[in-house]
Amino acid sequence: MELQGKHDMLPENTHDEASRQMYVSNLKLHLANHISPKLKSTYQKTINLNKNKNLFPKSRHEVRKVMNKESSYQIWSSLQRTSQEMKQDIQSEIAERQIYVLAKKAKTIKNRSSLGSLKLNKKLEVPRYMSAVDIHCIPGGYHNELIEDDVLPGAVYDPGVFLYSMGRMGAYNEDMGKTIISFIKEKYSKLNPKKILDMGCSVGHSTTPYVDTFPGSDVHAIDISGPFLRYGHSRAKSMSKKIHFSQQNAEKTNFKDRSFDLIVSHILLHETSHPAFKNIMKECNRLLKPGGLMVHAETPEFEGMDFYDQFILDWDTYNNNEPFWGPLKEINLKQTLNECGFDTKFFFKNVQQSAIQNEYAQGRTKLFQGGDFGGAGAWFLFGCKKN
Numbered sequence: 254m255e256l257q258g259k260h261d262m263l264p265e266n267t268h269d270e271a272s273r274q275m276y277v278s279n280l281k282l283h284l285a286n287h288i289s290p291k292l293k294s295t296y297q298k299t300i301n302l303n304k305n306k307n308l309f310p311k312s313r314h315e316v317r318k319v320m321n322k323e324s325s326y327q328i329w330s331s332l333q334r335t336s337q338e339m340k341q342d343i344q345s346e347i348a349e350r351q352i353y354v355l356a357k358k359a360k361t362i363k364n365r366s367s368l369g370s371l372k373l374n375k376k377l378e379v380p381r382y383m384s385a386v387d388i389h390c391i392p393g394g395y396h397n398e399l400i401e402d403d404v405l406p407g408a409v410y411d412p413g414v415f416l417y418s419m420g421r422m423g424a425y426n427e428d429m430g431k432t433i434i435s436f437i438k439e440k441y442s443k444l445n446p447k448k449i450l451d452m453g454c455s456v457g458h459s460t461t462p463y464v465d466t467f468p469g470s471d472v473h474a475i476d477i478s479g480p481f482l483r484y485g486h487s488r489a490k491s492m493s494k495k496i497h498f499s500q501q502n503a504e505k506t507n508f509k510d511r512s513f514d515l516i517v518s519h520i521l522l523h524e525t526s527h528p529a530f531k532n533i534m535k536e537c538n539r540l541l542k543p544g545g546l547m548v549h550a551e552t553p554e555f556e557g558m559d560f561y562d563q564f565i566l567d568w569d570t571y572n573n574n575e576p577f578w579g580p581l582k583e584i585n586l587k588q589t590l591n592e593c594g595f596d597t598k599f600f601f602k603n604v605q606q607s608a609i610q611n612e613y614a615q616g617r618t619k620l621f622q623g624g625d626f627g628g629a630g631a632w633f634l635f636g637c638k639k640n
């Protein structure tokens with residue numbers, strides 16, 4: 254596995270901590286590469302036994318009912334959840350012992366250079382869809398602050414994403430940004446955005462590629478979580494990336510109407526709710542300039558996938574505190590975008606991850622057909638060019 258890219262905010266690891274991280278990572282790889290594929294043949298055998306009883310599942314929910322009774326699935330699912338909890342435990346322990354050092358470091362980096370900006374809003378209300386569960390088992394959630402000027406959730410999240418994705422998101426976890434950019438270069442090659450907004454940026458993993466690709470542009474990034482933004486701003490500075498971070502709810506921002514040429518988000522929407530989804534789309538419509546482009550990257554679309562693969566991809570909804578992951582797939586996107594004021598042609602597309610496109614170009618991998626557990630393979634992109 255590739256090593257995570259270094260920057261000044263990344264927490265330091267001792268030898269033993271690194272070894273525990275590698276253990277979790279290898280456990281996840283083992284589950285994904287060796288155990289997960291076998292579950293599908295177990296499922297097929299079970300279904301074939303039921304052939305005469307007319308019990309063929311007709312949805313991912315019916316597959317779940319079948320598989321919940323399978324001991325092999327129960328064991329895999331339990332190990333999958335355990336690996337997630339182990340990952341959060343080890344990342345939290347590493348970051349917590351450095352909590353004061355990291356908070357101080359963030360401030361020092363902030364003062365060291367004048368790149369970009371950071372505007373926090375302590376009065377911003379955390380929506381219920383973020384506070385009701387500890388999303389994917391992050392203790393206390395994304396917004397939890399234990400000390401003044403805390404960056405802890407960022408310090409847990411940044412290496413945590415690298416471990417969760419087993420390095421498949423690139424050295425700086427930047428794959429989604431790169432994937433949207435390669436889509437834009439292919440389909441909207443003339444787009445030269447002067448002002449870009451990344452909604453739900455977390456620590457800015459996907460934001461930095463826009464700075465590199467569109468060097469003349471003014472790049473803004475918003476998130477609800479103050480600690481993420483503190484960490485992200487200092488991380489961006491240490492990487493010499495100019496980004497304007499602000500603590501805002503994407504449902505209702507303080508930017509002026511028609512301010513942006515390009516609005517993007519990367520796996521923001523599946524962590525919200527149906528009403529929030531609509532509000533965010535309406536806000537995108539308000540903020541986009543005529544002729545501006547909106548692209549949202551999400552977990553792979555279920556349509557066209559067999560019910561078993563849908564069921565596996567839906568695992569996080571039920572087992573990893575991601576309650577809107579599956580329900581997002583039930584939204585009629587075209588109708589909802591129309592209701593939110595967009596009156597134009599839309600695109601809806603599963604695309605190959607940028608990292609995999611590169612490996613394929615170098616002859617190092619085959620192209621995945623989407624759906625492999627762990628997000629290997631594809632991102633679902635949707636959006637439009639505003640009239």
Ligand SMILES: C[S@@+](CC[C@H](N)C(=O)[O-])C[C@H]1O[C@@H](n2cnc3c(N)ncnc32)[C@H](O)[C@@H]1O
Nearest residue numbers: 395453454455458459476477478502503519521
């Ligand atoms: C999965 S993370 C996004 C990852 C990030 N975009 C990336 O590419 O690395 C979801 C983020 O959305 C933020 N978020 C959720 N609801 C939001 C909202 N209504 N407005 C702004 N940010 C929100 C969360 O705080 C969290 O940082």
